[in-house]
Amino acid sequence: MPELPEVETVRRRLGPVMEGARFERVILRRKGLRRPFARNFAGRLTSQTVCALERRGKYLLAGLSSGETLVMHLGMSGSFRIDLDTSQTPRGDDDVRHDHVVFRMSSGAVVTYNDPRRFGVMDLVARGKLAQHPAVGALGPEPLEPAFDGAALARACAGRRISLKVALLDQRVVAGLGNIYASEALHLAGLSPRRRASTIATPAGLPKPDAHRLAEAIKQVLREAIARASGRRYRSSRFRVYDRNGERCRTRRCKGTIRRFSQAGRSTFYCPDCQH
DNA sequence: ATTGAGACCTGTCGGC
DNA sequence: TGCCGACAGGTCTCAA
Numbered sequence: 001m002p003e004l005p006e007v008e009t010v011r012r013r014l015g016p017v018m019e020g021a022r023f024e025r026v027i028l029r030r031k032g033l034r035r036p037f038a039r040n041f042a043g044r045l046t047s048q049t050v051c052a053l054e055r056r057g058k059y060l061l062a063g064l065s066s067g068e069t070l071v072m073h074l075g076m077s078g079s080f081r082i083d084l085d086t087s088q089t090p091r092g093d094d095d096v097r098h099d100h101v102v103f104r105m106s107s108g109a110v111v112t113y114n115d116p117r118r119f120g121v122m123d124l125v126a127r128g129k130l131a132q133h134p135a136v137g138a139l140g141p142e143p144l145e146p147a148f149d150g151a152a153l154a155r156a157c158a159g160r161r162i163s164l165k166v167a168l169l170d171q172r173v174v175a176g177l178g179n180i181y182a183s184e185a186l187h188l189a190g191l192s193p194r195r196r197a198s199t200i201a202t203p204a205g206l207p208k209p210d211a212h213r214l215a216e217a218i219k220q221v222l223r224e225a226i227a228r229a230s231g232r233r234y235r236s237s238r239f240r241v242y243d244r245n246g247e248r249c250r251t252r253r254c255k256g257t258i259r260r261f262s263q264a265g266r267s268t269f270y271c272p273d274c275q276h
Numbered sequence: 277a278t279t280g281a282g283a284c285c286t287g288t289c290g291g292c
Numbered sequence: 293t294g295c296c297g298a299c300a301g302g303t304c305t306c307a308a
Contacts, residue, residue, distance in 0.1 A: 034284070034285090075285095076285090076286095077285090077286075077287085098286085115285095116285080116286050116287065117284085117285045117286050117287080118284085118285055118286080119284070119285070160278085161278075161279080162278080162279070162280095166279090166280095264279085264280065264281090265280080265281070265282085
């Protein structure tokens with residue numbers, strides 16, 4: 001479940017057991033995930049201390065004592081499991097088939113990366129080279145930072161002929177939105193996913209009112225999702241439009257029906273009656 | 277320069 | 293029950 005809110009939730013869970021702890025042992029159960037692991041990945045990690053565990057878009061970044069950065073991405077199906085009792089790891093009910101990477105930390109925690117589809121990423125980046133990392137270095141603004149606003153969004157969308165929905169999935173436009181929250185934000189903002197991205201900006205690249213509305217909707221949708229996921233006993237939430245094809249729109253006084261269609265090979269959900 | 281299509285993997289679900 | 297296609301919360305690469 002890996003868009004920004006879910007990755008942020010993972011960061012908050014892993015932080016307490018990884019920050020300030022050393023990698024005592026790193027086990028790789030296969031040669032790589034989406035791509036092969038870096039040469040001597042396990043060896044270079046072992047005995048290093050994690051100074052800080054941060055998030056950038058959908059990436060987790062573990063700053064290491066050497067100055068290197070461990071870059072992690074959950075792909076479509078990645079997840080971490082934390083086992084505090086090392087004597088019985090993994091527990092009997094865990095599906096161990098897709099446990100690809102195991103970190104034994106000096107905190108006593110065993111952190112296991114599981115990823116059935118193996119679209120995830122684990123990469124080690126040299127000191128000072130993060131900005132040159134092809135994916136992390138190209139990321140757009142963090143949507144929850146003050147620097148991200150309607151003006152920033154308009155600048156990134158100006159002149160672009162792609163649809164608004166596809167633009168929101170472009171990690172250079174804004175970092176961390178995925179297929180669910182792109183649809184959700186557009187619905188909250190009342191903007192059609194079919195519109196050209198350029199229509200939220202003036203020809204000069206300045207924000208129209210829709211750009212401000214969309215930037216605020218993005219922030220709100222992400223904040224609410226983080227709060228839901230981090231809160232105890234979250235109900236595996238219902239979304240505003242995502243995965244609700246054929247259901248009634250929940251916007252007040254809207255009698256529309258949620259529709260699903262395909263954009264750039266991915267499902268988009270929206271209400272034709274209240275998104276323009 | 278932009279944009280869409282296909283590739284990468286495995287699992288699940290609905291229809292026949 | 294079993295088989296088959298469609299689909300899944302993400303990127304990357306390639307060709308138009």
